[in-house]
Amino acid sequence: MKIQPLFAATAAACLVLSLSACGSEEDTSGGDGAGDNADAGADDSGDDGGSTDDGDSAEVDTAALNLVSEGTLTVCSDVPYPPFEDFDESAESGFSGFDIDIVSYVADGLGVELAVKDSAFDGLQSGLSLNAGECDLVASAMTITEDRAKNLAFSDGYYDSLQSLLVPSDSDIAAIADLEGKRVAVQQGTTGEAYAKENATGAELVAFPSNAEIYQALLAGQVDAALQDLPVNVDNAKKGDFTIVEEYDTDETYGLAIKKDNDALVEAVNAQLTELRDSGEYDTLYDQYFSEDAASDDAESTSR
């Protein structure tokens, strides 16, 4: 049976109307973005000089930051990744961790609320979440790389990460040179994987989507070792019968990712990060999560 032509016409007309309604909305926001980009580009040179005087955070004009939700700093993070981010029912935002504390300091400094969204890392590192207006900031233990920086903006680094090699305690692997012919777990698409590719020649690298699977694979004996960010491996070692046998300085730094061309926000966030370091609060936070003495307390607060 044929559909009533008139009915079909009405339906189609409705569709067109709703589409164009969407369209006009899209258009205005697009225009805004373009204007901001131009602005941001213009004061870019001035920003670098201005970043030294960062005390007056209260005067930050949040309207210029182009936040996806007025008055709120929306942060996307791929949880759990302790000690950087983890679920925490006792926390106000529902999350805790080093990254969360950092962005919560930034939000306070900017005088806005903090909202944290648990998101898949794919959307974060591809810039889709940022470009789609899901969030203003990505705080997810993301290393600043040249490749990523081509299509994403990064804040100044806020954490220098070491890589490390984790093996079962009874393993005879003592160094990266012993990995010849062994199966080594790495996290897919991370700098740890890149480092292992370059330095663990002869090893069979097995890429997993996240640390959760890496840890399970170690328990299951599917891999002989894991090359992973140091703090994450420290956490792994605490959870099971594993030992970190080596640490590697790879000159890599975590950064907060921001939509490309939102220079105003990059600048504002950098100012907050500088203030965080200058005020000494950064060291307090760092010690809380990463110092040796704090480690045992921390284990309880970060592991679920």
Added chain:
Amino acid sequence: MTRSARTRLTTLSLYAIFVVIVVAFVLVADWPAIKSNFFLTEGFTGNWQDMVFVGVKNTILYTIVAFVGGFVLALVLVLMKLAPIAPFRWLATAYIEFFRGLPALVVILFMALGVPIAFGWRPPGGTVGAGLLALMLVAGAYMAETLRAGIEAVPKGQNEAARSLGMNAPWTMASIVMPQALRIVIPPLTNELVILLKDTSLLFVVGLAANQKELTTLARDFMASGPSAGTATSLMFAALLYLAITLPLTQLVAWMERKQKRSR
């Protein structure tokens, strides 16, 4: 206005609306944003060799292995399900209900990471072998049901005629019923093949070595490194490659169906 004129006008306006929708779509879409997020040219030129020669190759290989394994399993299951001995039927039914009711991702994770912990047994072929075994188990459950439907669709008379000619039951099944049933289930089996092809993307969870990565895993890699890092260009490219495999496949089946209809 006459009735026919009115009909013509309605038809015309429907076409007009269609054109307006297309034009609106083109105008409303943010093409520069689409290009920079999904179609970064350097991304295609930089990644295509790995995506095609490693990704597509492994995706097809895994699909074939899982499909063939699943099909053999399905044959066994369906014979069990149609068997005169009740416990066989129970076993087959329980199996089918169990694996049809679980997400493939969960089965894969259990096979690769759970089973070794629980039973101290690691499926052969490392994590990929475990993942493929899981896909076989799931596909087998689905295909067994498809096969059963096919067998039940073969007219009873075929069976009775063969038996009255003096053929025994297994021989009747193998030479009379099965060939007709398989012909009937070619479209749904292709459907299963396409589903399986897409399900190979789930293997990313079990841990893959560089030369074992399938399309989706590679696409995810290239979101982090290489010329298209920081965009979803590689995902888009993978999507196009998946379509390049599946569309000809479904067309082939459509052609086979047409040919079959003519031959009847």
